[in-house]
Amino acid sequence: MKRLFPWAVLLVFASVPLWLNDPYLLNAFITTGVFIVAAMSLNLLLGYTGQLSLGHVAFFGIGAYTSALVSLGFDVELLFGIRVVHEPWPVWSGFIIGTLVAGLFGYLVGKLSFRVRDAYFVIVSISFAEVTRLVALNWVELTQGPLALTSIPPLTLGLPGIGYFDFYSKQSNYYLVLGVLVISYVIISRLVKSRIGRAMVALKENESLAVSVGIDVTRYLVLAAVISAGMAGAAGSLYAHYLKIIDPDVFLFLYTITMVIMVVTGGKGTLAGPIVGGLIFGFIPVIARSFAAPEVQWILYGAFMILILFVLPQGIVPAIEKWFGVSNEADEARQNTPSSAKTQDAS
């Protein structure tokens, strides 16, 4: 039963485009799906290593811009008159390069800030996101600045001789996002159940003890940052090729907050948490729109978030698991044990 549940959920979501013809709702599903992938990537850092990235949108935006630029091509003059001309490449390569470039920036930010981590990582990540936004806004030659990158081509898959398929329609984009979401889910679940995942949880619980059992803390944190940033970049790339237009607003702090809300309300450090939290907070605006004025929508959004955190401080998924006794005894006790029950530091 427990094993079949994820497949049943997947089946339900796979059937959505078959019966849902409302393009507005389908659009809501697609953008929500994109943000769920981003939230899942954030959860890897926040939920499993305990490091809060408040600039996660930077990786999302870098993935979006890189992917868009690779597929659009650009012609930029750098310092000392060096001119870089890039002819448009196939869109799928943009997706891959966007993911890799975002991962690379995850590596740099991680390397820089994980020697000190915690509060410093939060600050470095916020500043990094702000810097990327300013670059996107002001490097007009490359990014068109506030004029936005337009006519971004849809993602295309295919092999010469077999034929091409482009993700132009909403239905096809829905399946594309669902596919990436499933792959991300599998990657994260494999990772956290592996030796690496156990090391990440260990260093979140008690860092100095983790060091003393031989875990290289910085290495695992950087690894988590790279995977997390790459995944956020992949989500950004999907977003760019779906919307076909991308502007510096993609770096807004609000998007990071949205991801954090999705993770925390759903249940950080759980596999399903970002999905549940993502669906709820992706659809609150959609549902509230039908009966509330725009200002009231945001009030409802905030009120609902406070309500969840007040009633279910661990998040929705852990609460449901407890309610139905789905989790085994150990998992249950895990949630009852505050990880802040660290013993005092030795002098």
Added chain:
Amino acid sequence: MLDISDLVCRYGKVEAVKGISLSVKEGQFVVLIGANGAGKSTTLRSISGVLPPASGRMMFEGEDITRCSARDILARGIAHCPEGRRVFPAMTVDENLDMGAYLRADRGEIESDRERIFTMFPRLAERRAQVAGTLSGGEQQMLAISRAIMAKPKLIMFDEPSLGLAPNIVEQVFEIIEDIRKSGTTVLMVEQNAYSALQMCDYAYLIEAGNIVLSGTGDDLIDNEHIRKAYLGG
């Protein structure tokens, strides 16, 4: 086996250890005694690589380990059982033991070591699927010791293993440490409970304010006037 010379450790500007030299021979049971804040725990943290030393030299089995990482030092065979019964509270007993064997690749032997630990500590065997945070203080200390054993060390360092435990449990913990030593593992222990520690050990060092002020066999130190007055209550 372990030779330390002129070890200096700092926390920021504060010098906690001010040039300590000590040595531990293979098979020996060595203790460091001293008051709170004398620098005992700092010395152990430095040996295990958690706190890199400011200066000095540490040799283990003839090789310089002064600049080695914690991971490297553990891999060479020095395990650290830190102060305050440190366990991973949200992991099960089994998972905590797995973490102890984190650097080992010999799966078969890991399992036999695990079984050996469970025969040593039947309480832990009963609770192997329980999360460590819900164990009693004594059980957590047993688990912390077991986790250090799981690293299969040549030298095992205990930091205040009796801290905060009920007297009958303290006795049990000391017996276990004696057993570990009898099984051939070299032991370096920091302990405030000076009398018991001196009775158990082969050799002891007294640390005061970051310096070693006395050393000798356990019996020598028990008879020492200064130690009697300051640490054994007359």
